[in-house]
Amino acid sequence: EVFTALADLEELLQTESVLINTLENYIKSEEQKLDLLKKYAQIYKKQYNKASEDVQLYVANPINAYTLVKRLTTDWKEVENLITADISGDCLANITHVKETMKFPTDEDLNGAAVALMRLQDTYRLDTSSLARGELNGVKYSSELSAADCFELGRQSYNNGDYYHTLLWMREADSRLNREVNETVERSDILEYLAFSTYKEGNIPLALDLTNKLLEILPSHPRALGNKVYYEDELQKTVEVKRKGDDGSESVQNDEISTSTITDIYGREFYEQLCRGEISLPPERVARLKCRYLTRKNPFLLLAPFKVEEAHHKPDIFIFHDVLADSEIATIRKLAQPRFRRATVQNTDTGELEIAHYRISKSAWLKEEEHKHIEDVSRRVSDMTGLTMETAEELQVVNYGIGGHYEPHFDFARREEKNAFKSLGTGNRIATVLFYSFLMQMSDVAQGGATVFPTIHVALWPKKGAAAFWHNLHPSGDGDKLTRHAACPVLAGSKWVSNKWIHERGQEFLRPCTLERPSEDVVA
Numbered sequence: 001e002v003f004t005a006l007a008d009l010e011e012l013l014q015t016e017s018v019l020i021n022t023l024e025n026y027i028k029s030e031e032q033k034l035d036l037l038k039k040y041a042q043i044y045k046k047q048y049n050k051a052s053e054d055v056q057l058y059v060a061n062p063i064n065a066y067t068l069v070k071r072l073t074t075d076w077k078e079v080e081n082l083i084t085a086d087i088s089g090d091c092l093a094n095i096t097h098v099k100e101t102m103k104f105p106t107d108e109d110l111n112g113a114a115v116a117l118m119r120l121q122d123t124y125r126l127d128t129s130s131l132a133r134g135e136l137n138g139v140k141y142s143s144e145l146s147a148a149d150c151f152e153l154g155r156q157s158y159n160n161g162d163y164y165h166t167l168l169w170m171r172e173a174d175s176r177l178n179r180e181v182n183e184t185v186e187r188s189d190i191l192e193y194l195a196f197s198t199y200k201e202g203n204i205p206l207a208l209d210l211t212n213k214l215l216e217i218l219p220s221h222p223r224a225l226g227n228k229v230y231y232e233d234e235l236q237k238t239v240e241v242k243r244k245g246d247d248g249s250e251s252v253q254n255d256e257i258s259t260s261t262i263t264d265i266y267g268r269e270f271y272e273q274l275c276r277g278e279i280s281l282p283p284e285r286v287a288r289l290k291c292r293y294l295t296r297k298n299p300f301l302l303l304a305p306f307k308v309e310e311a312h313h314k315p316d317i318f319i320f321h322d323v324l325a326d327s328e329i330a331t332i333r334k335l336a337q338p339r340f341r342r343a344t345v346q347n348t349d350t351g352e353l354e355i356a357h358y359r360i361s362k363s364a365w366l367k368e369e370e371h372k373h374i375e376d377v378s379r380r381v382s383d384m385t386g387l388t389m390e391t392a393e394e395l396q397v398v399n400y401g402i403g404g405h406y407e408p409h410f411d412f413a414r415r416e417e418k419n420a421f422k423s424l425g426t427g428n429r430i431a432t433v434l435f436y437s438f439l440m441q442m443s444d445v446a447q448g449g450a451t452v453f454p455t456i457h458v459a460l461w462p463k464k465g466a467a468a469f470w471h472n473l474h475p476s477g478d479g480d481k482l483t484r485h486a487a488c489p490v491l492a493g494s495k496w497v498s499n500k501w502i503h504e505r506g507q508e509f510l511r512p513c514t515l516e517r518p519s520e521d522v523v524a
């Protein structure tokens with residue numbers, strides 16, 4: 001699919017340009033054909049009018065008799081040939097060729113792009129009308145959506161069983177339609193989706209009202225007629241149930257929410273608040289964080305020490321500034337782009353890699369041997385972290401497209417995930433280094449894409465050439481649950497990250513393990 005990475009979307013514009021050309025050529029050919037047919041029609045009409053002046057005199061002339069017959073035989077065949085000339089077939093063949101040889105989106109892509117917009121709408125609390133005006137967080141980026149565009153977003157949501165967004169977008173389609181001079185969609189179609197989604201959301205009186213409005217426009221609409229009877233029946237039933245209730249029968253109330261739901265709700269809330277930049281570390285904790293130069297007793301680093309900023313204590317999260325050169329970033333992009341595949345996650349039961357809705361991006365893996373720059377980056381990670389790269393995974397390059405994100409997760413395998421990293425034989429992921437390799441900001445307003453740690457309220461805002469570093473494991477080898485983190489959906493722009501996952505094996509003397517276990521895990 002193409003919607004998961006901006007790099008692919010750029011190629012879609014090339015496809016569009018070829019298609020526009022094909023379409024214009026087709027229109028030109030059809031116009032030429034019609035011009036020729038018009039000319040034939042004129043000639044026929046002229047001769048016919050002449051003959052009509054005196055039919056008998058006209059046919060009495062042998063030359064006229066001959067040309068009349070000729071006009072209706074060989075000449076007319078020409079006309080028929082022109083009419084049946086298959087210009088459209090040629091054009092369609094061209095289009096098929098374009099679709100087969102160039103990047104072309106599918107229906108799943110349309111759905112993916114629509115779902116991504118809904119995700120952005122929810123995470124960043126964007127109101128439907130502003131979005132339809134082409135605004136993101138108060139910044140106007142693009143042309144407005146037509147009623148038909150909004151209708152399609154509603155329809156995609158409907159097909160996903162997402163009635164909440166169906167209602168938002170169908171209402172927007174309706175209000176846009178009221179203002180459209182050249183209407184782009186039928187009001188009856190909007191009403192049908194509105195009515196049924198309203199019913200699905202539990203509001204039968206309103207669903208009935210909307211269905212009646214639809215029937216005012218199309219009185220014999222078969223589905224609307226059927227639904228009207230059904231809604232009326234349902235309403236009748238509720239009235240009866242209510243009456244019984246008033247007579248003293250008991251009603252059962254069940255508004256219990258399980259504890260896990262509560263934690264999920266709050267976890268999600270912190271995650272989204274961090275993405276929106278609404279919460280951060282309390283000032284007294286920020287005051288304890290320092291910036292410093294790191295040399296690690298390495299003679300090269302004495303000349304050019306790393307600029308390190310502390311982003312959090314316990315777990316320690318560091319930001320290394322200016323650790324990727326522009327030339328290295330260019331190499332990474334050039335090598336990764338042609339190899340991008342939809343990024344995968346590891347199935348916790350089977351250990352197999354699979355795609356998942358909670359990680360939407362494209363990724364590619366680069367080996368040190370491929371280019372000096374990749375080797376240099378790997379050595380730098382070793383210098384930055386003091387850990388060996390011998391058991392580290394290859395450099396993973398990730399590009400996030402429209403609404404691309406990676407929901408809260410751990411980089412390490414948990415104890416129950418027995419099969420994770422088994423085939424590598426290098427132990428668990430002891431640490432993560434995440435480079436922000438390329439970033440296209442569309443405005444000064446932060447437009448999403450932060451790396452956030454919901455449990456400890458940390459948000460790292462991508463900065464080109466910088467890298468984040470943290471240990472995923474406690475010295476005991478147990479996973480540090482506080483390192484749960486996520487990539488917020490990209491609202492506007494393009495986000496590229498590259499990461500190096502460092503493994504346990506080989507680090508025994510570089511980061512000795514202890515027997516001491518973190519208290520939270522002892523309890524668990």
Ligand SMILES: O=C(O)CCC(=O)C(=O)O
Nearest residue numbers: 406411450451486487497
């Ligand atoms: O892209 C980001 O900001 C985080 C990526 C991440 O957590 C991962 O790839 O494991």
Ligand SMILES: [Fe+2]
Nearest residue numbers: 409410411485
């Ligand atoms: Fe991660």
